[in-house]
Amino acid sequence: MSQDKVLVFIPVKNEEKTIKKIINDIADVHPSWDILVIDDESTDDTIKEASKTKARVVSLVMNTLGRSSVITSFMIAYTGKYDYMVKIDGDGQQEVSVLWPLIQALKNNQADIVIGSRYVKKTPETDSFIKVIGRVTSSALINFKTRGKSKITDCTSGVKAWNAKSIRLLSSMYFNDGMCHGTVYLQREIIFAARNGLRIIEIPAFYKKREHGKSKSFNLINMLSYPFRFLFLLIS
Numbered sequence: 001m002s003q004d005k006v007l008v009f010i011p012v013k014n015e016e017k018t019i020k021k022i023i024n025d026i027a028d029v030h031p032s033w034d035i036l037v038i039d040d041e042s043t044d045d046t047i048k049e050a051s052k053t054k055a056r057v058v059s060l061v062m063n064t065l066g067r068s069s070v071i072t073s074f075m076i077a078y079t080g081k082y083d084y085m086v087k088i089d090g091d092g093q094q095e096v097s098v099l100w101p102l103i104q105a106l107k108n109n110q111a112d113i114v115i116g117s118r119y120v121k122k123t124p125e126t127d128s129f130i131k132v133i134g135r136v137t138s139s140a141l142i143n144f145k146t147r148g149k150s151k152i153t154d155c156t157s158g159v160k161a162w163n164a165k166s167i168r169l170l171s172s173m174y175f176n177d178g179m180c181h182g183t184v185y186l187q188r189e190i191i192f193a194a195r196n197g198l199r200i201i202e203i204p205a206f207y208k209k210r211e212h213g214k215s216k217s218f219n220l221i222n223m224l225s226y227p228f229r230f231l232f233l234l235i236s
Helices: 019-029 046-050 067-079 096-107 129-145 164-176 185-195 220-235
Strands: 006-012 034-039 056-059 084-087 113-117 160-163 200-204
Touching: 006 019, 006 067, 019 034, 019 046, 019 096, 034 046, 034 067, 046 056, 067 084, 067 164, 067 185, 084 096, 096 113, 096 160, 096 200, 129 185, 129 220, 160 164, 164 185, 185 200, 185 220
Parallel strands: 006 034, 006 084, 034 056, 113 200
Antiparallel strands: 084 160, 113 160
């Protein structure tokens, strides 16, 4: 029996202090997995540190709040004929041990997409009250938008896994819907996936407090504009 092809996708921006350890920890536990680091215009030594590892490093020419990173990863996963793709952030907030349960749920045919949620089992909160309220409210509205086809509690989770079926379908969505703004592409993906019959489940994921750097997407402009972009997504 041939071994499943697994691609680990790590989006980064200015994560020089954490990225090397994350890659090496994954490689130690899962040496057969391919690791893809996609850099979103870092200005520090993130690329240099990542290049010291076994990971394949792709550097983007512009920052699109993570959207182009995701599009690129799906194109690589699809054209590379991977059986599974799993995502973890490069900031060190998630333990790499969460990756195997995500893949295992896919291998057991429990779902087409598995999300690591902070709220399936209550874990210590590491984010601000505003971000938590926005995340929980957005998740509830997405579930309403899909008429119960999704039952999501953590729509912006940084750990997620996809099987080949969902990679194929979502590659088409991202390729043809590239104008979706970077602050709502995760929510757009869930809605599209649920509407097209992909099975989505959540499993518990523990998040640590960020020790280095700052959020790539959470700033004043995005915080103020997010409700309007999300509202437009819901009515479209």
